[in-house]
Structure formats: C-alpha cells, structure tokens
Amino acid sequence: MLNRRALFGAAGATAAAALLALSGCSAPDPLAEQAKAGDGKNYVAGDGSVTEYAVDHRGGTVSFSGTLLDGKALDSKSFAGKVTVLNFWYAACAPCRLEAPDLEKLKQEFAPKGALFYGVNIRDDVANAVAFGRTFGISYPSFNDKDGSVLLSLASYVPPAAVPTTLVLDKQGRVAARILGVADKSTLKTLISSTLAEK
Numbered sequence: 001m002l003n004r005r006a007l008f009g010a011a012g013a014t015a016a017a018a019l020l021a022l023s024g025c026s027a028p029d030p031l032a033e034q035a036k037a038g039d040g041k042n043y044v045a046g047d048g049s050v051t052e053y054a055v056d057h058r059g060g061t062v063s064f065s066g067t068l069l070d071g072k073a074l075d076s077k078s079f080a081g082k083v084t085v086l087n088f089w090y091a092a093c094a095p096c097r098l099e100a101p102d103l104e105k106l107k108q109e110f111a112p113k114g115a116l117f118y119g120v121n122i123r124d125d126v127a128n129a130v131a132f133g134r135t136f137g138i139s140y141p142s143f144n145d146k147d148g149s150v151l152l153s154l155a156s157y158v159p160p161a162a163v164p165t166t167l168v169l170d171k172q173g174r175v176a177a178r179i180l181g182v183a184d185k186s187t188l189k190t191l192i193s194s195t196l197a198e199k
Helices: 004-023 030-037 094-113 126-136 149-153 185-197
Strands: 050-052 065-067 073-075 084-089 116-121 142-144 165-169 175-180
Touching: 050 185, 065 142, 065 149, 084 094, 094 116, 094 126, 094 185, 126 142, 165 185, 175 185
Parallel strands: 084 116, 116 142
Antiparallel strands: 050 175, 065 073, 084 165, 165 175
C-alpha cells in the first residue's frame, strides 16, 4: 500500500507531465476537441457565436445547387432578391431538435414578409429527414445534402462538423449573418429583420 507522501509525489509527477505536454501545444480548437472527445453525443456543437457581416464587408454571392427531399432540383440563383435563411441539421442532433420549433415559428412570421427558409440535411436518408419534419411540424423544404455538395459550397462559413449552423443570406445572396450552434429565436429574429430592412 502506497503511503501518503508517495501518493502525492505520484500525483505531482503526473500533473507536471500533463503541463509539459500542454505547453508544447498550440491554442486549443474547441470543435476539434469535441470531435476527439468520443463522448457519444453524435454531433459537434457550435460555440453559440453570432457573426454579423457589415454590408460593405460581405463576401460574394453564394452559389450552389442541390436536390430537395421531395426530389426537386433547386439552385441558389432562385434566392435572388430575397432574404434567405439556411439551417444545417440532421435528425439525431439534439440541438437541431431543440431549435426546430423556433425556426418554424420564425418561418411563419417572416415568410409573408418575403423571407425564404431552407434546411440543409447533411446526414439522414430521406425517410428519416421527412419523419423529423413531420415530428416537429416543419413546413419549409430541406436540401438532401448527404453527399455534402451544399455544405462544401459554403465551407467558408459552415464548419463541416458544427451542426446546427444557421446562415442568413441578404437579397444579393451574400452571407449577412451566421449562428454556430443553437439559433436563439430572438437573436435570429433580429438578424432576419435587420437584413430584410436593408436597401
């Protein structure tokens, strides 16, 4: 049986080794750390950060095409002149389930004002994605993006493993705002409203 002094000595040596190992590392990447955690939660959560892009500092018009869950082909060119909300999700993602009712409420509020809403399902087969929409009463369409083509087209704004992520596109099809993680209803409402108000 180890005596108390030996036990504390072993603990101190372990802590020192850990500190030495950490001192050689660069700044931690929260998304990478979650991905390596292996905790079985089945998603990598965003950090909840909200990024707004000033009108004169936005990138170019996003460009992608894909197929909706109902099989209809759709090109982002069809968003021209409209504020568009894109929400990246999949059915087993707990935060996606949490935000789904609020996204639907916002769609009901802003669709009459000209805003478009689309989901981008990155993982599920069509049957599971459709069942999710039925369960949560989602009335807006989603892209079937299991092949990752839409996600790849927006890789500058959407970290591949950070789901959910929500983008607000302005009337020129540029990214006006991004939410990494659960989209807080009041925050997203403000972002949509301010983007709709732009001339």
